[in-house]
Every structure is written in C-alpha cells, then in structure tokens.
Amino acid sequence: MSRLVTREDAYVTEAQGGRLAELYVRHAAEAIRLAYLLTGDRQLAEDLVQDAFVKLAGRLVHLRDAGAFDAYLRRTVVNLANSHFRRKRVERSYLSRSAAEPPVFGEAPDTGRRDELWNGLQRLPVRQRTAIVLRIYEDLPESRVADILGCRPGTVRSLVSRGLAELRVHVRSDGDG
Amino acid sequence: MVMDDDLTQLEQMLKDRAAEVAHVHDVPPTMLVRARRRVARNALASVLAAAVIVVGASAGLADLGVLHGSDDVVPGGSQSAAPPSTACAASDLRAAVSLEGAAGSVEGSIELTNVGGATCTLTGRPTVSISSSQGNEVPLQVTESEPQWKADGASPPQGWPVVSLRSGSAASVRVRWSNACPQLSDPVSWKIDLGNGAGTVDASSADASFVPPCNGPTEPSTLEVGPFEPSAGA
Numbered sequence: 350m351s352r353l354v355t356r357e358d359a360y361v362t363e364a365q366g367g368r369l370a371e372l373y374v375r376h377a378a379e380a381i382r383l384a385y386l387l388t389g390d391r392q393l394a395e396d397l398v399q400d401a402f403v404k405l406a407g408r409l410v411h412l413r414d415a416g417a418f419d420a421y422l423r424r425t426v427v428n429l430a431n432s433h434f435r436r437k438r439v440e441r442s443y444l445s446r447s448a449a450e451p452p453v454f455g456e457a458p459d460t461g462r463r464d465e466l467w468n469g470l471q472r473l474p475v476r477q478r479t480a481i482v483l484r485i486y487e488d489l490p491e492s493r494v495a496d497i498l499g500c501r502p503g504t505v506r507s508l509v510s511r512g513l514a515e516l517r518v519h520v521r522s523d524g525d526g
Numbered sequence: 527m528v529m530d531d532d533l534t535q536l537e538q539m540l541k542d543r544a545a546e547v548a549h550v551h552d553v554p555p556t557m558l559v560r561a562r563r564r565v566a567r568n569a570l571a572s573v574l575a576a577a578v579i580v581v582g583a584s585a586g587l588a589d590l591g592v593l594h595g596s597d598d599v600v601p602g603g604s605q606s607a608a609p610p611s612t613a614c615a616a617s618d619l620r621a622a623v624s625l626e627g628a629a630g631s632v633e634g635s636i637e638l639t640n641v642g643g644a645t646c647t648l649t650g651r652p653t654v655s656i657s658s659s660q661g662n663e664v665p666l667q668v669t670e671s672e673p674q675w676k677a678d679g680a681s682p683p684q685g686w687p688v689v690s691l692r693s694g695s696a697a698s699v700r701v702r703w704s705n706a707c708p709q710l711s712d713p714v715s716w717k718i719d720l721g722n723g724a725g726t727v728d729a730s731s732a733d734a735s736f737v738p739p740c741n742g743p744t745e746p747s748t749l750e751v752g753p754f755e756p757s758a759g760a
Contacts, residue, residue: 369558369561374551378550381547381550385546391546403557417679466539470536476630499631500630516536
C-alpha cells in the first residue's frame with residue numbers, strides 16, 4: 350500500500366505521532382469483518398481489532414515496510430482471535446460439565462440456509478474456521494494462509510477440506526432437526 | 527467434498543455477514559490512549575535497556591582504564607582507528623526471546639544484544655535448541671525460514687548477510703515454534719548456538735516460557751529459524 354506513504358521513515362514518524370487514527374479509519378472495518386467471521390461476535394471482533402491496533406502501535410517503529418501493514422494487521426487479528434479461543438478453552442475446562450452449555454454465538458433459531466452455514470462455521474475447530482475464512486473470504490493463496498497459521502500449504506488444503514466436510518454435516522443435521 | 531454451489535453459497539454468506547460491519551469513521555478514544563501508553567512504555571523500556579548497557583560498558587571500560595587514561599592505553603592515533611570487527615562470541619551477547627501466540631504456534635524473535643565493548647559481527651543462521659524445565663531437550667524438526675525483512679517485502683539491510691553489531695545494538699533471529707507434544711506446561715529454556723565455535727547463548731526473557739499447543743501428537747514439533755538480521759528495534 351504505497352499510497353500510505355512514500356518514505357519509510359516518514360511513515361514511522363507520522364504513524365507514531367498520530368497516524369494510528371488514520372490507519373484505524375482506513376483499515377479497521379476490514380479487520381473487524383475478518384474478526385467477526387472468525388469469532389461470530391461483533392462486539393468481540395471490535396475489541397480484538399482495537400487490541401490489534403494497540404499492539405501494532407507499539408511495533409510501528411519496527412515496521413520496515415509500510416505496505417506490510419495490512420498483512421501485519423491480518424496476522425495480528427488472527428493471532429488474537431486464536432488466543433481468545435485458547436483462553437476460552439482453558440476457562441471452559443474449569444467449568445462444570447454437568448451444566449448445559451449455552452449456545453456460544455447466541456443466534457436466533459435458524460431461519461435459512463445461510464444461518465445454518467453461519468452457525469455451522471462457528472462450530473468448526475478454530476483452525477479449520479480460520480483456514481476457510483482466509484481462503485474463501487479473504488481469497489488468500491494457500492501459501493499465505495500457511496504462513497499465518499504456521500503450517501504447510503498442504504495442511505491448509507487439508508484444514509479447508511475437512512472444515513468444509515464438517516460444515517456440510519453440521520448444516521445437514523441442522524436442516525434435519 | 528462440498529459441491530461448487532455449496533462453496534458459492536458459503537462465500538456469499540461470508541460476504542453478507544462481513545457486510546454487516548459498516549465502515550469505520552471514528553476512532554475509539556480509549557484505544558488511542560492505550561496505544562500512546564504502549565508506545566511510551568516501549569520507548570521507556572528501550573531507554574532503560576540502553577542505559578543499562580551504557581552503564582555496563584562504561585564500567586567495563588573504566589576497569590580497563592580506557593576512560594581514565596591508563597598507562598596501558600596509547601592515546602591518540604593508534605586508538606582513534608576503529609579495529610576491524612570480529613565475530614561475536616557468546617560472551618559478547620545477551621539473548622532474549624520475544625514470542626506471541628499465533629494460530630497453533632508461537633512466533634517472534636530472538637534478540638541478541640551486544641553487551642561487549644566492541645563492535646562484532648554475526649553471520650549465517652544459529653542452531654537453536656529448546657529444553658524443558660527438567661533439562662530435557664525437546665525433539666524438534668528444525669527448518670530454515672526467510673528473514674523478517676524478506677517476509678516484509680523490504681530490501682536487504684546494509685551489509686546483510688553480515689550483521690555488524692555496535693556495542694549496545696541488537697541482531698534478531700526470526701523463530702516460529704509449533705506443535706509441542708506432549709503439551710509442555712512449565713517454562714522452557716532456549717539455547718542459541720552461534721556457530722563456528724563462537725559458543726552458545728541462553729535466552730533469558732520470561733516470554734521464553736511461552737510454548738505452543740499440542741495439535742498433533744503424532745506429528746513432530748517444528749521450529750522455523752531465520753538467519754541473523756539487524757533487529758528492527760536496533
């Protein structure tokens with residue numbers, strides 16, 4: 350994104366001096382959309398993206414390539430969403446299993462195919478869901494998704510394939526119910 | 527596999543859901559306050575780290591009599607010419623591992639700060655090993671990764687692949703660790719072998735205790751290690 354700046358040092362200085370706000374206005378919506386698809390929760394998505402910008406504010410001085418901001422932001426959002434779910438797993442392990450778990454994403458009953466897909470997507474393991482969102486919504490190549498997930502491109506293919514198969518099972522069972 | 531029209535529906539559903547998020551016009555004031563605090567905290571940490579290094583280096587030089595005109599030091603000409611840089615020895619360096627959780631892995635960098643009094647150089651790629659709190663080395667499948675500057679799409683730093691470290695400046699090694707099985711729950715220690723007989727540096731940061739989740743018990747634990755490069759914070 351060379352339109353942000355023309356010189357790296359100018360970018361760093363301005364960004365630290367207050368361009369964070371400008372970067373937020375320019376990039377936050379797309380980041381929130383990604384976080385929303387990964388978490389299924391609008392408020393949580395906005396919180397994660399704010400956390401991501403705070404985190405990146407501390408690292409702007411280290412960002413050598415202004416054009417890499419999008420990639421940094423995307424990776425940070427994915428990592429924060431993953432950390433969120435990891436924390437949730439730990440929290441859940443301390444909760445009583447006897448109590449019926451409330452629906453995680455609190456949606457109204459399914460009214461159509463798209464709701465079934467949405468709820469099914471949110472029930473997938475986080476890595477499968479992340480791989481699907483990055484491949485199908487963000488339209489990133491397998492190599493980029495692999496870089497973000499820390500795995501091989503073949504693993505991304507497998508995650509997407511298994512995720513889609515599982516999603517189809519969820520949708521079918523929801524439809525039958 | 528899901529049929530093509532299923533994929534199309536899924537893609538459309540994702541776009542529809544994403545479209546529920548409107549464009550952002552306002553910046554949350556609390557976020558800016560938190561960001562400024564973080565920048566200030568980072569700056570303060572850098573200043574303190576630099577101060578510690580300067581004080582340490584000054585003390586070392588004073589011990590050698592450099593700062594007090596010792597008879598052992600020849601004043602003038604022969605001292606003003608900078609000696610040629612030599613390869614950094616482990617005793618010249620202090621290591622800290624800075625990691626953050628990524629999807630299924632932990633990633634970050636090993637920062638190697640020159641705490642010696644003279645400029646030295648690092649070249650190539652270190653051999654990195656990780657040991658459990660019991661002192662057992664974690665079996666790792668180590669692979670080479672590209673340097674951060676290349677991942678960022680930046681041009682090579684000056685002099686790279688040789689990284690010249692003035693006293694107080696730091697080099698960085700990009701690392702990503704995945705799939706630690708069985709799940710490690712205690713802190714781990716990192717050892718960075720500089721190669722060419724230069725010795726091994728132990729990592730000291732508390733962050734080094736961060737370990738990745740065990741995602742595939744039958745799969746190896748993998749560690750990606752980049753080459754030495756100038757630290758982004760240097």
